[in-house]
Amino acid sequence: MRRAPANAIIWQMSYLSASSTDLTSLLAGLGPADLALLAPLRACLESEQERVSSALAVFVEQLEASARLVLDKVQAHGGSYPAALLEAEFGLLRPCSAYSSPRAYLRSLRPPQSPLEQLFIAGLLWPVATAEQRWYRIPTDVLAALPPVAAHDPRLRSDCVSVPARLQLADFQRLERQAVVLLDIARLGKLVLVRGGVLSSVSIAHIAQLWGKSEHSELQRSEAELLRFALVRLGVLRVASNGQIRPTRAAVEWLARPRLERLKRLLECWAASEWDALRHLLGFQLHADTPRDLTDTRRVVLAMLAQAPAECWLSVETFCEEMRRLRPAFARPDGDFDSWRLRDRLGRSRDGFTHWSAVEGALLRATLECDLRWLGLCDSGYDAAGRLHAFRLTPLAAALLNGEVAQLPPERPIFVQANFQIAIPPDAAPLARFQVARIAERVSAQVEAGMVVYRLTRSCVEAELDRGAHIDAILAMLHEAAADELPPNVSYSLREWGARHGRLRLRRVTLLHADDPLLIARLRRDRRLRLRDAEALGETSLALPEAQASTIAARLRKAGYGLAEELHAGDAPFSARELIRLAAALQTVQRQTGDLAGAALLERLLGMLTDEQRAAVDELVLMLTGTAAEEDASALHLSE
Numbered sequence: 001m002r003r004a005p006a007n008a009i010i011w012q013m014s015y016l017s018a019s020s021t022d023l024t025s026l027l028a029g030l031g032p033a034d035l036a037l038l039a040p041l042r043a044c045l046e047s048e049q050e051r052v053s054s055a056l057a058v059f060v061e062q063l064e065a066s067a068r069l070v071l072d073k074v075q076a077h078g079g080s081y082p083a084a085l086l087e088a089e090f091g092l093l094r095p096c097s098a099y100s101s102p103r104a105y106l107r108s109l110r111p112p113q114s115p116l117e118q119l120f121i122a123g124l125l126w127p128v129a130t131a132e133q134r135w136y137r138i139p140t141d142v143l144a145a146l147p148p149v150a151a152h153d154p155r156l157r158s159d160c161v162s163v164p165a166r167l168q169l170a171d172f173q174r175l176e177r178q179a180v181v182l183l184d185i186a187r188l189g190k191l192v193l194v195r196g197g198v199l200s201s202v203s204i205a206h207i208a209q210l211w212g213k214s215e216h217s218e219l220q221r222s223e224a225e226l227l228r229f230a231l232v233r234l235g236v237l238r239v240a241s242n243g244q245i246r247p248t249r250a251a252v253e254w255l256a257r258p259r260l261e262r263l264k265r266l267l268e269c270w271a272a273s274e275w276d277a278l279r280h281l282l283g284f285q286l287h288a289d290t291p292r293d294l295t296d297t298r299r300v301v302l303a304m305l306a307q308a309p310a311e312c313w314l315s316v317e318t319f320c321e322e323m324r325r326l327r328p329a330f331a332r333p334d335g336d337f338d339s340w341r342l343r344d345r346l347g348r349s350r351d352g353f354t355h356w357s358a359v360e361g362a363l364l365r366a367t368l369e370c371d372l373r374w375l376g377l378c379d380s381g382y383d384a385a386g387r388l389h390a391f392r393l394t395p396l397a398a399a400l401l402n403g404e405v406a407q408l409p410p411e412r413p414i415f416v417q418a419n420f421q422i423a424i425p426p427d428a429a430p431l432a433r434f435q436v437a438r439i440a441e442r443v444s445a446q447v448e449a450g451m452v453v454y455r456l457t458r459s460c461v462e463a464e465l466d467r468g469a470h471i472d473a474i475l476a477m478l479h480e481a482a483a484d485e486l487p488p489n490v491s492y493s494l495r496e497w498g499a500r501h502g503r504l505r506l507r508r509v510t511l512l513h514a515d516d517p518l519l520i521a522r523l524r525r526d527r528r529l530r531l532r533d534a535e536a537l538g539e540t541s542l543a544l545p546e547a548q549a550s551t552i553a554a555r556l557r558k559a560g561y562g563l564a565e566e567l568h569a570g571d572a573p574f575s576a577r578e579l580i581r582l583a584a585a586l587q588t589v590q591r592q593t594g595d596l597a598g599a600a601l602l603e604r605l606l607g608m609l610t611d612e613q614r615a616a617v618d619e620l621v622l623m624l625t626g627t628a629a630e631e632d633a634s635a636l637h638l639s640e
Contacts (some may be wrong), residue, residue: 164381472497
């Protein structure tokens with residue numbers, strides 16, 4: 001094969017970079033004579049490269065500290081770095097499009113107003129835009145000639161510290177007890193949201209009492225709100241259109257799962273929930289249109305924690321510094337630190353990367369100290385002054401974040417005594433705790449102190465039977481959850497209560513009377529009246545549902561039957577249409593005021609309606625309020 005002449009080769013080399021792969025492949029195809037001819041040129045190029053590298057090293061050493069920090073950061077990341085993060089931390093590079101000509105632009109950059117402009121003027125850093133993102137890159141030949149720096153380490157660096165002076169340990173069993181309390185309060189209809197989408201003060205007072213607190217604080221309110229957000233996301237609680245929160249059928253299914261699986265689902269739903277520690281816990285105010293991804297923010301934090309050693313006290317300050325080094329924009333999907341219009345509790349502006357510690361750092365501390373401790377994943381350690389100093393991942397965190405084997409304590413049984421009292425230890429199964437609360441009344445209200453004591457009563461058992469449970473299901477639940485066999489007197493009494501339940505019933509009806517038995521038979525056969533299934537009281541009377549009296553009276557008149565006497569207007573029950581309108585109005589008012597008395601009245605009213613009529617109520621509420629309405633969660637039964 002004919003080789004290219006030496007002058008042609010030299011001409012080609014003048015257009016190639018010394019570090020180019022094209023030059024390497026070109027030289028590989030030359031023969032000995034051509035290589036000997038090019039040896040002086042090659043030596044000259046190598047000498048020039050060394051001279052340029054030496055001069056560049058001297059120039060880099062003379063850079064200002066901030067510019068040198070930018071250059072080292074970009075170089076450590078392989079020569080390119082996201083533009084938004086560099087600009088947020090080190091200032092902007094003014095765009096050329098804002099000036100009349102390139103000459104005017106270059107004149108405006110002297111003197112430079114930011115480290116980025118200083119590096120741009122020197123030719124060490126260039127802006128590059130792609131379809132997805134903007135970057136700053138070091139030119140290839142400059143990158144090869146720069147003095148070497150340590151490559152970026154993407155791993156979390158952490159060192160163990162001494163045991164802090166004061167500790168607050170995580171307790172996942174406490175978390176489960178508190179979750180059951182929320183489910184129980186929701187079952188009783190005492191968990192209500194008011195304007196602003198927060199729990200009412202009455203609901204918080206109920207929660208504090210059953211959590212064993214004499215009075216509630218803002219921190220306890222935040223803990224209750226976090227758990228409420230997670231349980232709603234989990235699907236075991238559901239918010240009705242009137243703001244009332246009710247348990248769903250999924251609650252029993254979730255409580256019956258194995259402990260580790262149960263806690264894993266709760267952690268996943270916390271991460272995917274609308275709970276916002278920046279707003280709800282730290283009191284920051286953000287513009288409504290602020291772009292955020294709460295789920296991705298929490299998953300980044302969990303992914304970083306998964307790299308930390310378990311059961312070792314770690315510095316909170318070091319963890320925040322590492323997050324700033326590795327994922328500074330973990331809470332901002334667009335990397336923009338200047339457009340959130342963020343203000344703290346005191347109304348001070350916190351926009352800009354300079355406030356990273358006051359915003360992102362505070363969010364990390366709150367997540368470690370509150371969210372993850374409440375969820376049973378992090379222990380908190382404080383210095384002598386009471387400031388959060390260190391944290392430690394629990395064995396549960398190692399199991400949920402890294403899939404390690406967790407030796408969790410077993411769930412203890414309950415104790416059913418002959419005096420009808422049921423003692424529930426702190427580490428009892430949450431399902432047993434929830435089910436016992438449905439058939440017994442609480443004797444002691446101190447949840448945190450240890451045992452919680454209930455007493456089986458006939459009224460509580462009958463109330464559960466009224467909700468559709470069966471006495472055999474109640475006995476089976478107690479047999480399964482108890483440590484020993486049920487006392488004979490307790491088992492006998494429960495069966496007796498179940499046998500007597502429902503033998504007598506009291507209900508309100510409207511009486512339709514005729515003076516001729518044949519007329520009653522004719523009315524029952526008339527399809528227009530829809531009385532075929534009406535209950536007969538003797539030969540001349542029918543018992544009609546009270547709510548349908550006015551409707552049936554209208555049918556009788558329309559069909560041409562002589563109706564000698566109708567219900568008086570003052571005594572006549574509301575029609576179905578009137579009940580729907582009344583329920584919709586009550587829902588709208590109760591949703592806006594959070595009045596518990598109104599909620600009780602509304603629940604009675606809804607109990608008089610059919611499923612189709614309730615759906616009509618929700619549609620009317622949607623028209624009145626302009627917000628989406630949800631169906632009330634159906635009741636839970638032990639038989640499920």
